[in-house]
């Protein structure tokens with residue numbers, strides 16, 4: 445028996461990275477600004493996209509969306525009802541969107557007819573972070589109803605996202621959540637990072653969030 | 660939670676290289692993953708064992724090395740391993756600014772997942 449070592453150097457995420465790069469080029473070619481919105485179920489991803497879409501439309505900016513969900517099309521319907529063209533992706537068992545799914549979803553889109561594309565990722569705070577989609581901005585959303593230790597528990601996703609959002613601040617007092625605490629945790633791992641506190645209910649912080657995303 | 664699909668990619672790739680190198684048997688597959696991935700090593704190994712049954716990888720071992728992430732500072736140009744602090748639960752967590760000057764950093768590595776080499780029997 446002869447055992448020997450062979451060099452392999454094979455990247456398991458290669459296919460996804462290459463497709464993400466292709467998506468990125470395509471978005472660039474059609475001049476579409478793209479935002480990957482990640483975060484746990486119920487943190488307010490759809491609500492934020494709705495509110496921002498409203499405001500953008502008022503300014504004459506054309507918005508489109510891709511909604512990812514394990515099953516169903518509730519988010520897609522919500523966005524469609526406010527006049528946003530939507531492509532829905534059901535991921536089934538998968539816990540995240542990937543570049544391949546986005547690649548196919550945008551085949552159905554007239555990219556020349558939109559200026560901004562929101563991609564709502566599957567409700568999961570962890571897995572989507574491993575899969576680049578090819579967007580300009582990666583945004584992570586948490587809400588105060590999840591407690592004030594989210595940043596401490598998930599430093600990597602906050603560290604590697606471009607914009608972090610703490611949503612539902614209108615509920616902070618009721619939930620007994622100290623926003624300063626969250627901010628401090630965030631500053632410890634990313635002093636120069638962007639952290640925006642928002643409330644879809646009161647509208648607080650929404651304009652700031654849009655500024656931070658360059659919208 | 661995507662350990663299973665990642666393990667599928669690992670198994671497919673390893674089988675491809677085993678065949679390409681005319682292996683009779685595979686003893687070990689050496690995998691490197693970056694510390695910024697969300698892959699759980701135990702779950703990865705568990706999935707690998709299930710998926711390698713009845714293939715040329717049967718009974719082989721997936722050896723996983725978790726590598727520190729690296730950065731380059733966009734302000735002072737320093738580079739190296741990402742800094743770490745201990746959180747309140749005494750876990751070591753990465754920090755995303757330059758440990759030298761506090762400036763903004765670019766992450767150079769830490770999200771990789773690749774098969775480095777394999778030990779095969781020919």
Ligand SMILES: Nc1nc2c(ncn2[C@@H]2O[C@H](COP(=O)(O)OP(=O)(O)O)[C@@H](O)[C@H]2O)c(=O)[nH]1
Nearest residue numbers: 484485486487488489490491611612643644645
């Ligand atoms: N009070 C309050 N409720 C919110 C806010 N944002 C979202 N919600 C509510 O939280 C629930 C989940 O929001 P949704 O956008 O569906 O979350 P998603 O699963 O992340 O897309 C809905 O009932 C929203 O109306 C907020 O800022 N304040």
Ligand SMILES: [Mg+2]
Nearest residue numbers: 489490519564
């Ligand atoms: Mg939603």
Ligand SMILES: [Zn+2]
Nearest residue numbers: 732735757760
């Ligand atoms: Zn520096």
